[in-house]
Amino acid sequence: MRAGWTLAREGALGLVDVHDLPAPARLVVRLGRLVEKRNVSGGKGLAAALVKLGPSWVKLGQFLATRPDVVGFAVARDLEELQDRMPPFPQAVAIAEIERALGGPLHQFFAELSEPVAAASVAQVHKGVIRDADGEREVAVKVLRPGVDRRFRSDLSTFYFAARTIERLDPRSKRLKPVETVDMLARTVAFEMDSRLEAAALSEMAENIADDPDFRIPAPDWNRTARSVLTLEWIEGIPLSDIDRLKAAGFDLVDLARIIIQSFLRHAIRDGFFHADMHQGNLMIDASGQLVAVDFGIMGRAGLKERRFLAEILHGFITRNYRRVAEVHFEAGYVPSSHSIDDFAQAIRAIGEPIHQKRADEISMAKLLTLLFEITELFDMKTRPELILLQKTMVVVEGVARRLNPKLDMWTTADPVVRDWIERNLGPLGKLSDLGQQTREAGKSFTLLPSLLNRAETLAERLNEATEKGFALKPESIEAIGRAEARRNRWGNAALWIIAFAALYLAWNLV
Template sequence: MIPPFSHLIRLARAGFVLAREGVFALIDPTPLPGAAQLGLKALRLLERPTSASGAARLSTALGKLGPSYVKLGQFLATRPDVVGQAIATDLEKLQDRMPPFPQDQAEAAIERSLGRPLHKMFASFGPPLAAASVAQVHRAEIDTPAGRRSVAVKVLRPGIEADLRADIQAFFFAARMAERMSAEARRLRFEEVVATLARSVTVEMDLRLEAAAASEMADNVKDDTDFRVPTVEWDLTAHNVLTTEWIDGTPLSDRAALERRGLDLPVLGRTVIQSFLRHAVRDGFFHADMHPGNLFVDDAGRLVAVDFGIMGRLTEKERRFLAEILYGFISRNYRRTAEVHFEAGYVPGHHSVEAFMQAVRAIGEPIHNRNAEDISMAKLLTLLFEVTALFDMKTRPELLLLQKTMVVVEGVGRMLDPKLDMWRTSEPVVRTWLERHLGPAGRVEGAVEGVGEVGRFLGGVPGLLGRGARIAEQLDRATRDGIVLSPETVAGIGDAERRRARGTTIALWVIAALLFLHLWR
């Protein structure tokens, strides 16, 4: 357990760096109490002269503070409810690039993790090609029965886990202090924000989990003809080493190279959008860091994603919520869009569906009077979440991560095709999912699942009866052994058994009736 004094030292250093880079100039002092305003003015005395923009100041400060703060900045970009939309937009531009660590340290870490000399695992092992705050990537070659093959080897930075753990604990300390002193911090649930960051970082600190995410997505997209995922080399993967197939493709960040290959960029833009929506709506598991540097086009013209350290999940309820609100806006069915919020439990029932529908219409109607290329689905969702805050909708971290990813994906699509029609591109994916899950086929599947639930319940009935028989045997044995039960106890047992029998009979009849009704519908 790290003592609070250590947290204070870490936080004081961070505060000094942020003040020195002029980050506190981005904070509006108006809503702050008097003491906080004075503190903010004092911190601004430490600013060094600079002509850099707010985004550049923040990026510079977080980069100087190290990997934990780079991750914090990237995470807060997904939480405009906490930092405000302007700062969240600035943080989207934060690049996770760091100087590489020495080659010999990387090689030693791989040998320790995999328990073998490097030359027995790799035919060749090159220098680092990309370095981020948590890990760096090397290109290597392995010998296989089919011949020599290139692979990408990702290695965690030495000592990164201890540094991140200490910084995360300091973040928790700061969040607890803020919640004790500020009602607004309690409303925004600062501790929960840090807890979510901690879970995300924990996943990134174990590269086996990233390998599992890549493997799961590969299974999900195995039948897709326009999207694929690199194969994981499990024999060369461990806690701090991840080895995957090397992708010889063109990055989406290199538009000139894409044009030289003669690729149809508008089609590629639609593929990016539709792939993301298929993963989110169809699979409930999506790549949450789909910036152009993580997307390639292989020799077969398929889209390939890399770097599965940040992933998003949506439950069935959340997928239906997303699909129905998007389709509601596409079809101008604002009442259904409003009703979905109430059915999902996102908006409390004491609010009026009609009033909420009016607010949804205020967001949706303007988009139908504009050109398709001017309509941003991501901005629409941002406006929707702002409106839902007026109706006491609680923060949904999974939906905010989805929104943040949609902003990035939409930007990639429009980079490839400035006239991309987001709605026409999205409609087939969303409509297909709704027809599949809410149409006749989906209802049959739901009925079958309902029968399965009843079957599992009925399958447990013999066990319940068996336990009842054992209790009866114990009572009979107690009587034979001379244990005297009072008349009141015997009567109570009899009454309880009769009530239990009547309750079981009524429950079975109710289950049968509900099952019949469900199948009939």
């Protein structure tokens, strides 16, 4: 109710096209528009409403800002304000939080600390200076917003209520697993609320991408990092949201779009560990032309099964092998075996053929997502919570790349990364690697064999002893059994008395 009122009051309902809605929904939208403020615009009103509703809603706005092909370019521009230009909290509050978190006065850790240079829904960033034995260096100091964890908990309670209500009112929605989806969001939020975990994510990803030529990340400063404060290398660069500055600096936007797509696919498919919040506000280009990502609060992981699924799906679409795409869905258990592989391959072809060899600006992502949703319902496909972050990030990354290169060919761009992974992991080299892994696992099992045999022998001896002498019970166990039996007898007696009184009552009424 609060969300509906806030959206209506800020004029966000003006963005809704009522023509395709059922009659009750059209009535709700029209009634909602009666309470909207005067002189509000849809996009700015939506952004204002999401800020008022809380940080989780702001995340939704950041996601929508990357998809102008779905929400429209004007709305997407208004929603970009949510990425790194939120209202900051006071400098004094930030300093107090830094001193509390790090356990000492500010000057003990930083020689200088600027006013906020960027503010988002979860935290704001200050530019700091450190002077120590290594000299002077600039750092970014990220401070969590006071009370943001409490607001997230409030949002999550709302989402849980909505998810359970949806499942109760519409049993068909259970295949979308709304409650499990909120569970996944809750786990993600828990990680985002601890800056030490973000520093650990930076450290792990730095190891993974050490040899990548086009992508880098800032290094964390562990000595100046705590639960609510993260200190890391200062990055000087141009945000990907500033297209005009990128052009003026002479960067090749087409090549930048390629780097974004291929970097994400390498991290997701090759490493199984990826930045799951890659909107324009978290990406920039440094002077050397490298793509630099910041804000590692939300990270995604993909197991070998999910990585193979993603690689084979993309490879199948690239090569137009829709039968193989269908088989992979069945092998992974994403489509119930009661359906036909051939029928599902036909449905996949209906998705793939219209977009194959088409430029990004020739594809309606809104129509494509609608078709995908209809097919998942037709084939009883359930939401896979383990794939949600991966799928969401793919949509965001493709949206960012399309802004840089509206004629982006997704399939040609993805092909080198996907093909390399397929050859390494599913080709002859991959099979040899699997054989080696299986041999190592068999070797481990063989070394455990003596221990397993000893345990089996001990178990057999104890069972034999119990058969001959019976099972010995401790005094406290006998006492607990007696108490349980007494309770059972009391309830049994009570039940008999209730039955007796009921019989007498019935007999009295009959008489």
